[in-house]
Every structure is written in C-alpha cells, then in structure tokens.
Amino acid sequence: xxxxxxxxxxxxxxxxxxxxxxxxxxxxxxxxxxxxxDVVNEDLIKEGKEPIAFDSDCREGICGTCSxxxxxxxxxxxxxxxxxxxxxxxxxxxxxxxxxxxRARPFTPIKDLVVNRSxxxxxxxxxxxxxxxxxxxxxxxxxxxxxxxxxxxxxxxxCIGCGACVASCKNASAMLFVAAKVSHxxxxxxxxxxxxxxxWNMVKAMDAEGFGNCTNTGSxxxxxxxGITLNFIARxxxxxxxAIFKAQSGEGFE
Amino acid sequence: MKLDxxxxxxxxxxxxxxxxxxxxxxxxxxxxxxxxxxxxxxxAGASAGASLAELGYNVSCFCFQDSSRRAHSIAAQGGINAxxxxxxxxxxxxxxxxxTIKGGDFRAREGNVYRLAQVSANIIDQCAAQxxxxxxxxxxLLANRSFGGAQVSRTFYARGQTxxxxxxxxxxxxxxxxxxxQVKMYPRxxxxxxxxxxxxxxxxxxxxxxxxxxxSHSGDAVILATGGYSNVFFLSTNAKGCNVTAIWRxxxxxxxMANPCYTQIHPTCIPASGDHQSKLTLMSESLRNDGxxxxxxxxxxxxxxxxxxxxxxxxxxxxxxxxxxxxxxxDISSRAAKEACDDGRGVGPGGLGVYLDFADSIKRxxxxxxxxxxxxxxxxxxxxxxxxxxxxxxxxxxxxxxxMGGLWVDYNxxxxxxxxxxxxxxxxxxxxxxxxxxxxxxxxxxDGYFIIPSTIGNFFAHNKKVCPPTSHPEFKKAEEEARGRIxxxxxxxxxxxxxxxxxxxxxxxxxxxxxxxxxxxxxxKEALKKIPAMRQEFxxxxxxPGQNEEFNQSLEHAGxxxxxxxxxxxxxxxxxVRNESCGGHFRVEFQTxxxxxxxDDANYSHVSAWEYQGPDKPPVMHKxxxxxxxxxxxxxxxx
Ligand code: FES
Numbered sequence: 001x002x003x004x005x006x007x008x009x010x011x012x013x014x015x016x017x018x019x020x021x022x023x024x025x026x027x028x029x030x031x032x033x034x035x036x037x038d039v040v041n042e043d044l045i046k047e048g049k050e051p052i053a054f055d056s057d058c059r060e061g062i063c064g065t066c067s068x069x070x071x072x073x074x075x076x077x078x079x080x081x082x083x084x085x086x087x088x089x090x091x092x093x094x095x096x097x098x099x100x101x102x103r104a105r106p107f108t109p110i111k112d113l114v115v116n117r118s119x120x121x122x123x124x125x126x127x128x129x130x131x132x133x134x135x136x137x138x139x140x141x142x143x144x145x146x147x148x149x150x151x152x153x154x155x156x157x158x159c160i161g162c163g164a165c166v167a168s169c170k171n172a173s174a175m176l177f178v179a180a181k182v183s184h185x186x187x188x189x190x191x192x193x194x195x196x197x198x199x200w201n202m203v204k205a206m207d208a209e210g211f212g213n214c215t216n217t218g219s220x221x222x223x224x225x226x227g228i229t230l231n232f233i234a235r236x237x238x239x240x241x242x243a244i245f246k247a248q249s250g251e252g253f254e
Numbered sequence: 255m256k257l258d259x260x261x262x263x264x265x266x267x268x269x270x271x272x273x274x275x276x277x278x279x280x281x282x283x284x285x286x287x288x289x290x291x292x293x294x295x296x297x298a299g300a301s302a303g304a305s306l307a308e309l310g311y312n313v314s315c316f317c318f319q320d321s322s323r324r325a326h327s328i329a330a331q332g333g334i335n336a337x338x339x340x341x342x343x344x345x346x347x348x349x350x351x352x353x354t355i356k357g358g359d360f361r362a363r364e365g366n367v368y369r370l371a372q373v374s375a376n377i378i379d380q381c382a383a384q385x386x387x388x389x390x391x392x393x394x395l396l397a398n399r400s401f402g403g404a405q406v407s408r409t410f411y412a413r414g415q416t417x418x419x420x421x422x423x424x425x426x427x428x429x430x431x432x433x434x435x436q437v438k439m440y441p442r443x444x445x446x447x448x449x450x451x452x453x454x455x456x457x458x459x460x461x462x463x464x465x466x467x468x469x470s471h472s473g474d475a476v477i478l479a480t481g482g483y484s485n486v487f488f489l490s491t492n493a494k495g496c497n498v499t500a501i502w503r504x505x506x507x508x509x510x511m512a513n514p515c516y517t518q519i520h521p522t523c524i525p526a527s528g529d530h531q532s533k534l535t536l537m538s539e540s541l542r543n544d545g546x547x548x549x550x551x552x553x554x555x556x557x558x559x560x561x562x563x564x565x566x567x568x569x570x571x572x573x574x575x576x577x578x579x580x581x582x583x584x585d586i587s588s589r590a591a592k593e594a595c596d597d598g599r600g601v602g603p604g605g606l607g608v609y610l611d612f613a614d615s616i617k618r619x620x621x622x623x624x625x626x627x628x629x630x631x632x633x634x635x636x637x638x639x640x641x642x643x644x645x646x647x648x649x650x651x652x653x654x655x656x657x658m659g660g661l662w663v664d665y666n667x668x669x670x671x672x673x674x675x676x677x678x679x680x681x682x683x684x685x686x687x688x689x690x691x692x693x694x695x696x697x698x699x700x701d702g703y704f705i706i707p708s709t710i711g712n713f714f715a716h717n718k719k720v721c722p723p724t725s726h727p728e729f730k731k732a733e734e735e736a737r738g739r740i741x742x743x744x745x746x747x748x749x750x751x752x753x754x755x756x757x758x759x760x761x762x763x764x765x766x767x768x769x770x771x772x773x774x775x776x777x778x779k780e781a782l783k784k785i786p787a788m789r790q791e792f793x794x795x796x797x798x799p800g801q802n803e804e805f806n807q808s809l810e811h812a813g814x815x816x817x818x819x820x821x822x823x824x825x826x827x828x829x830x831v832r833n834e835s836c837g838g839h840f841r842v843e844f845q846t847x848x849x850x851x852x853x854d855d856a857n858y859s860h861v862s863a864w865e866y867q868g869p870d871k872p873p874v875m876h877k878x879x880x881x882x883x884x885x886x887x888x889x890x891x892x893x
Contacts, residue, residue, distance in 0.1 A: 144394025
C-alpha cells in the first residue's frame, strides 16, 4: 500500500518546527507503524537526507518509550494499543496520515517526534514508592493481601508511563499517571502507612512540573494503552482530600 | 591472566554465610566517601543502585533509555523463581540449585548458583514489601505456578507482566534515592568506554544522547549491569536499544569475556513476516502446556493447516520426546523446529515457522477454558499477525532471547579488573550453557539487592581509597579515543552506500545461520572469514547521517553495530573451540546417535574466558576449570 505522511520535524528544542510531507510506497499490511517509519528512514538515509527521529525500544507494548500522535490521537486509533503494536493493516491504501509528538509544556521537545518526559520521573521521586530499604522485609506471606486489593493494585500498576494521557488532555493534566501510582501503592497494606504523605508530595510535584488540572473530559482514559480507568483519579482525589484535611486539622500525616 | 573464582572454602551451604561473617565492613561514616558508578538500570542495575545508596554510598546511575523505568527487564513475562516452598511440594534451596545447574547442562559454578538459590527467597520478601503486586490466592497469600517444565511450583508472577512489576519496584526504590540526592541519575546517556587508572576501574566515558557531549565520570568502583547481547543477531526478542557496547569496551580494556557462544534461542516466538521485520516478539512458553506443535509430513505442503489430515501431520516433539512431548526444554524444542524447517517442512512465509495448534485442547476443554488461560497471548498474536489462534493454528519460530555468556566474574561479582563489577545478564556466572525459565529475574535482583551490597563493601575495605579526578590523563585519553571513533563513523558516509541497519541485518543473518541454533566447524570458519570483511566495509563506508553534536539515533546505532561487528567474531571463535555440544551451544559434529547434544565433560568442563590482545592479534583463551564438589554430572535426557 501507499501513503502520504505529514510528519512534525523540529531540529531541537530551540528552533521552531513544521510539518513535512513524505510519500511512502510499497508498505506491507503486516508491518507495524514503526516498521513503516523504519522503511521511510532507510530510504531517506540512502538518499543522503535526514531521517525522522522517533522514540521506541521494546516494540512490544510494555516499555512505554514509543510516543506518537497519529491523526490527532496518541498511539493512533486502535484501542488499548501502543503505537509500536499498531499495524499498517489498520490503515487504508492512499490515506494521508499525520504524525506528531506528544505536545504538552512539561514534555519539552528534543527532536522531531522525541520529547523529554523526565517530569514523570521527578513525580515518582517525590513519593511514588514504599519506603522500605533492602533487607528490611519480613517474610512475604506475613502480611496477607486480599485478592481484590492485589488485583486493583495490579490494574493500576499496569501503567507504562508513556504519557499518552497527558498528550491527549486539553489541559495537559498528568492526573491519570499520578493516580495510577497513588492507587497502586495505596491499595496495598504495605503502602498505606505513607499514603497521605505520598499523595500530598506527588500532587505537589505534579503541579510544580506545570501539568494542568483535571476537568474530567476522560480523554486520558480513552487513549490509555493499558486501560487505566478514571476511577483511579476519583480515588486519588479522595486520598488527597483526606491528606489536606489531616494537614489543616493539625492531625498530621500517617 | 589469573582467574581465581574466590569461592569461599567449606561446605556448599555454608559458603555465603561464612563469606559474610569474614568480610570486612565499611563504617557508615566512611561509606559516604565512596562513589559508585552504575551503568544500566534494569533489574540488576536499579536494585544495586538503590541498595548501595540506602547503605550510604554515593551513586551515579546511567542508562541510554529516556527513563530508568524502561530498561528491557520490563518485557519479561513469565515469572521469578524462589525456593520458598510455600506450596509444600518438596522444593528447597538445594532443589532450586540442582535444577539450575542441571538446566545449565553442568556448565555453571556450584558456589555462585547455590548462593543464588539461597537469596532467592529474600527477593520475594523484598518485592512484596515494596508493593510489587504479585499474584495472590483468595486467602491473601502468594500464588505460585510451575514454569518451564519444573516439577515444583516455585514461580511467582504478576499476571503476564512480572518483569515490568519487579522493575517498577526497583525503579521506585531507586527513585526514592534520587529524591534524597543519594543517587544522581543520568538518563539518555550511553557509556562509550571504561577508564582504568593503575589497573583498576575508576570511571567511564559517556555520551549525552541529546546533545552529543562526551564527558568523563570517575568513581571508586564501576558496576556494569548492561544486559545481554542477543541483538548481535539483529532479530531477537530484545528491545531495539539493547547492545554489547559497555561489556565489549570493558573487554577491550582487559576484562575477560566468558563463554560468549552460550546463547539461548527461545522456541515460542512469532515468526518474522518479511524483510522489514525490526524485532521479534516472544509469547510465553506456557502456551506449550496446551498447544501441540506440528509440521506437515510432506515437504513444501502449501495447503492451509485445516486441510491437512491428521495422518499427514508430524507432531515431531511428541514423536521424538514421548515423555516430555510439547514441554521439552527450550534448547531442545528450538532445535527440533529448525530441523523440521531445514527439512523443507516449515510453514508460513519463507517456510520459517511451525504450527502450535490448540484445536485438540479446545475440543477437550472447551474454548472458554483456553480463553481463560491464554487470552492475552491470543490477543497479542492476533494484534501482530492478524490471525485468530482459536480458529487456525498459531505459527511460531525460535528467536534469540537471552545470552548466558558475558564478562567473567568471581564470587564477588568482580571481573578480573579490580573495581569492575558485573551484574545480571551482563555477567556469565549462573546459568551455564542454558538458562531455565523464570531464572533471569531472580539472578538480576539477587545480584543487585543482596550480593553486591556485601561484596563491594568488602572490596572497599580491602583497598586504598582512590577516586581520581576526571582531569587525570587516562580520562582525557579515553575521551579523545571515543571522539576519534565517533568522528570516523560520521565521516565514513562520504563513500557510503549502505546504512547501519543494512550492516546490522547482514551480520545478524550470518550469525544466525552459522552461530545460531546449530553450529559446524565449517560454518563457523566461513563466518570468521566474512566478519572482518564486513567490518572493513562498514568502517569504510557506512552512511551515518548528521553530526555528533545533536540527537542522532543513526550514530547511536552505528556505535553499537561497530561493537557487534567485533563481538560476533569472538562469539564464533568461542563456538569453534568448544568441541562439544552443551545447552544452547549445539555443534552438529557432536551429537548422540539420536541427535541430542553430546557433552564432553573430560575435556570441556571449564569456562572459556577470552583475553583481548590488541586490534590485530587473536584473543587468548583461558580456562577456569569447573570443580564440582557437591553434584554428579549426568546426561540431560527428556525422552
Ligand atoms: S516501544 Fe515499548 S511500548 Fe512501544
């Protein structure tokens, strides 16, 4: 199949970018979207031109590195699919496809379709953990965890930290990402002791990075490749309200 | 070169306790005076970085990914073994130890493997405390499953994403230390060289992948936890960025490379669909519990699978290994698939595939049971191939997956270069010639959480503290050399016709053919002739667009492929001199009458450790004899 690509090109963070058009020929339906871009790049390189920079690593939907907005939708139009797992059989011959980077102020541009997502790491550093040092743990079965709680924790922990939620949100809110981590750790008995502190610090870090507020449009949930749901945001809001209450009433955090 | 494994004396089960009793300690006030460099942030690197920082050491951590959370450990599906015996089914430290040694075809060190089995239980405790959402029973206790043909249920798991969850646990522990300032994190930063001062590892040269800046970092010790080299084959289940560069650079600075020919080819991967294929995807081998593997009996049979009648199908695993059948170990099933395809009976594009058929199980158990067990895998298969595995048999083919070889280390996990430690898949120590399922995660975390924190302290306590400034001439020299190599790559394009990927594919294909699932003396010699020519062509004219001083993915790839082009040669050399078959290393000349691997314990019960001699001289091989005090060697049989 043949396609027309409109791709965002930008040399680096300090020069403005623009859309550039590429004609793509002889694409096989079994290729993944990234393999299609590989083919385009190989041809560009052979012609002495600059290839299109884009991020990827595992190419099996788990590392969270790939990050393209395709026809306006982060990771493309297939539900619960990262762009590395999106295949060309889901496109039409002759179609025009736009490819853009994650756009959000806290994700600063690096080159073309590659952005800097270290803001996510800094949010985790602020509190996305359980404070237990190596060697301090007791026997793993000493604290039973109700199966439902373990399942909820796992549902939330499935987040791959790709940032599609932010890219899809008109406010560039990182609430789904933060809520997933807060819910993962908060729903386990091991994590409840620093629940208040965690949500307080993570929300503060999220705001400091310049992510926007959540206005419940739900676009994050609809593009999340791992099916993280809005319920976790509700849960985090509850935890956060509790933390504020404790802070203001002088009760202090757990 | 002196290779002393430093195994503590005394009975096997007392060695590690004894080591810890006798080791010297660094006082808390002194720990903060030491600076440790950690390269790689997968399970081994992240757990080491976090644990060392918790102890009070200053740590700098480097990874080429944009975040330490994305290291390739994240892709591990199956699970992690631990000798907890929670299921009361007869498991023990000794049994896990023995299974691991036997699974490795008796080519691993007893002392190291026993210790691995010992600390395996602590790993699960640590991970549960960190909030890793491991699978649970209704009673709230941890669930286990049996994995990879083990006779006990000792595998812990988190759905099909065990590696992801364990890595996030280690990543979060590391993030906590970054938050306190005890760890300084350098993402999108690639190690280009190791720096030795007076014969000890004292730092690294790195390239900032965003700006291209090349800088030096010095420390009191360097830990490499940079993973395996399966990507030397181009097509593998590894992430695109996985590479051999860090350990190869260390090798060229004098670290011994052990058993590079030991590679694991995993039998249940989705076959390549064409020449554009950029990597291969693994499907959990649990599928073999209910799927039957077959190919047509007739060569070149092009009929769709449903039209091939039962009597014209060859269920070759069931035929050859009646007692294990479709569950035969990884190395054996992979080889059998290759044989069938070499015989012209492969299916799918290019005849490189075999069927994994669920029709019988669906008939026997109903489609719902199969769906419950494997639906995510069927979904993944459909997503990639566009085919419905419930209706038509899946097609699978073996793919490079894990590398047992790596830098040589002693019991301290230190290489023969003082101060250079190597953890996880990057070292060679625990899996012998074949790794068992669910053991990679166990080893990575054992090394990082529980072994290095003890052994590095012992090293510091025994050695004078020297952390040279990066203005030291050795750093300047290594920086200049690294710049020189990059300049050469960037300038090669003037005459170039071929891209980096083209070279990488070509090398990968050659190694897959000659040094993959089956190796022959003749084939290896052919490869050894072709690789130097390929390397020369590469350096004379590979097209690397752009410059160093920018974000340049082609340049990153070129540097890695340059190292693969050297490493591949060592791999073939190693395969050539090991005149036996063992585990993942199958030399066609050395097989039993019925086509099984024939080990030669009298002559090859050793580790082959290669020492670099300079650019134009062949490397020298040193032997570390594997002394078995505890177990008796036996023939692996799965008939
Ligand atoms: S490249 Fe890893 S999720 Fe897409």
